[in-house]
Every structure is written in structure tokens, then in C-alpha cells.
Amino acid sequence: MGSRLGDKKHRHDVYFKKAREENYASRAVYKLQEVDNKYRILRKGMRVIDLGAAPGSWSQYAAKKITSSGHLVSVDLNELAITLPPWAKFFQSDFNNLDYAEIMAEIGGTFEVVLSDMAPSTTGIKFTDCVRSAELVNSILDRIPDLLVAGGSFYCKIFQGEGFDPTLRRVHELFKRVKIIKPDSSRAESKEQFIYAWERKPLS
Ligand SMILES: C[S@@+](CC[C@H](N)C(=O)[O-])C[C@H]1O[C@@H](n2cnc3c(N)ncnc32)[C@H](O)[C@@H]1O
Structure with a gap:
């Protein structure tokens, strides 16, 4: 019998291997797939942004999942390691620097789903890393009223620690339904958590 650590490593090797077999760029995919399988976040024809x-x-x-009848906008500071299909457009940029009004005009409307697996470059100092992770999520929340349709959903990574609770309160103000999720494929020792929020409230 393996040790608990051994078992955990094996489980994560399984996700790594599975991602390679299924031609995904990273094992991170299962942190989205698991939650999508449960909550049906992504559907054919949707307009989605992946930060x-x-x-x-x-x-x-x-x-x-959205198929060629949908629109995907992907954003990162770094280049992608894969090629996306024609209904996806990639911007290599800090997400704070994009002209979203122009992007949404091009794809014919506001997003129905906002995804974010953004993580700050970590320092190893838990307090600092958590504050930076919360800052990233808060910058997205500032934009939610413009980016996301009323009724739309938001799935994002955030580190558990400083800044988490006030950020979560903001999410509750913006959405009717909110869940905190630790997907099976997220390493138990990682401080990452995911927030799934849906049914964005209409602007009052
Ligand atoms: C954990 S990785 C995302 C993995 C991705 N979900 C996947 O499935 O391949 C986190 C990414 O967040 C990006 N990131 C961090 N801060 C950012 C910012 N301000 N604007 C855009 N991307 C950012 C990093 O460059 C990094 O590639």
C-alpha cells in the first residue's frame, strides 16, 4: 500500500497522463471539465471569455463545448501552446489592457460566461500571493457588469487566504447563486479554490 502522499501523487500523475492522451495543453483542463460536467456552464453557441x-x-x-456557432475570446500575458479553432480569438495581453467594447462588438454581444484560471506569479509568501490573487479576481469583478450578460455565469480561481472573504462578498453582491469548489484534480496542498457564480443579477 502506498503512503497518502504517494497516492496523491499517483492521482495527479493520472490527470497529467490523461491530459497528454487527450491532447490537452495542461492537466488544468480537468478543473474546468469536472465543474462543467456538474453545472453545465458551457453550451453550444455561447460567447465565452477565458482569462x-x-x-x-x-x-x-x-x-x-461551444462549437463553431459560439465565440471564444482567450487572453493571456503568455503565448498559447496550442492552436485554437477559427471561432476562438487569442489576445496576448494583460487582461486589464483590452478594449472589451470593441471585442464584444466584433463577436456580436456581451459574454455569457467569464472564465478565469489567472494566477499571479507566486513569491512563496502566502500573504502576498493571496492578496495578488484576490486583486486579479477583483479586477474582473469590476468589469463584470460590462462584460457579462444578466443571468450569465463566472468561474474563477482564487487563492484561499488574505482577500478571499471580501472578494467572495462582492461575488455574492453580483450573482444570485455562488459555490466555492475544490475540484478533485486540484492538488490538495494547493491554496487554490474556485468560485462558481451564476445568474448574474440585473443592474439595479
Ligand atoms: C494556471 S495558468 C492558466 C492555465 C490555463 N487555464 C490552461 O488551462 O492552460 C495562469 C495564467 O494566468 C496568466 N495571467 C496572470 N496574470 C494575468 C494578467 N494580468 N492578464 C492576463 N493573463 C494573466 C498567466 O500568464 C498564466 O498563463
Whole structure:
């Protein structure tokens, strides 16, 4: 019998191997797939934005789910390691620097789903890393009223720690339904958590 650590490593090797076998750019895909299987976040024809998309597995998965009748916009500071289909457009940029009004005009409307697996470059200092992760999520939340249709959904990564609770309160203000999720494929020792929020409230 293996040790607990051995078992955990084996489980994660399984996700790594599975991603390679299924031609995904990263094992991160299962942190989206697992939640999508449960909540049906992504559907045919949707307009979706994927923030922090590189190397590209969430975008590969989302593009497949929305099919060619949808629109995917992927954004990252770094290049993607994969090629996306024609109904996806990639911007290599800080997500704060994009002209979303222009992008949404091009794809014919506001997004129905906002995804973010963005993570700050980590320092190893838990407090700092958590604050930076919360800052990224708060910058997205600032844009939610413009980016996301009323009724739309939001799935994002955030580190558990400083900044988490006030960020979560903001999410509750914007959405009717909110869940905190730790997907099976997320390493137990990682401080990452995911927030799934849906039914964005109409602007009051
Ligand atoms: C964990 S990776 C994302 C993995 C991706 N979901 C996948 O499936 O391949 C986090 C990404 O967030 C990106 N990122 C961090 N800050 C960003 C910012 N301000 N604007 C755009 N991308 C950012 C990083 O460059 C990094 O590639």
C-alpha cells in the first residue's frame, strides 16, 4: 500500500497522463471539465471569455463545448501552446489592457460566461500571493457588469487566504447563486479554490 502522499501523487500523475492522451495543453483542463460536467456552464453557441488562458487547455475545452456557432475570446500575458479553432480569438495581453467594447462588438454581444484560471506569479509568501490573487479576481469583478450578460455565469480561481472573504462578498453582491469548489484534480496542498457564480443579477 502506498503512503497518502504517494497516492496523491499517483492521482495527479493520472490527470497529467490523461491530459497528454487527450491532447490537452495542461492537466488544468480537468478543473474546468469536472465543474462543467456538474453545472453545465458551457453550451453550444455561447460567447465565452477565458482569462489567463495559456498554455491553453481551458480554451481547447471551451471551444469544443461551444462549437463553431459560439465565440471564444482567450487572453493571456503568455503565448498559447496550442492552436485554437477559427471561432476562438487569442489576445496576448494583460487582461486589464483590452478594449472589451470593441471585442464584444466584433463577436456580436456581451459574454455569457467569464472564465478565469489567472494566477499571479507566486513569491512563496502566502500573504502576498493571496492578496495578488484576490486583486486579479477583483479586477474582473469590476468589469463584470460590462462584460457579462444578466443571468450569465463566472468561474474563477482564487487563492484561499488574505482577500478571499471580501472578494467572495462582492461575488455574492453580483450573482444570485455562488459555490466555492475544490475540484478533485486540484492538488490538495494547493491554496487554490474556485468560485462558481451564476445568474448574474440585473443592474439595479
Ligand atoms: C494556471 S495558468 C492558466 C492555465 C490555463 N487555464 C490552461 O488551462 O492552460 C495562469 C495564467 O494566468 C496568466 N495571467 C496572470 N496574470 C494575468 C494578467 N494580468 N492578464 C492576463 N493573463 C494573466 C498567466 O500568464 C498564466 O498563463
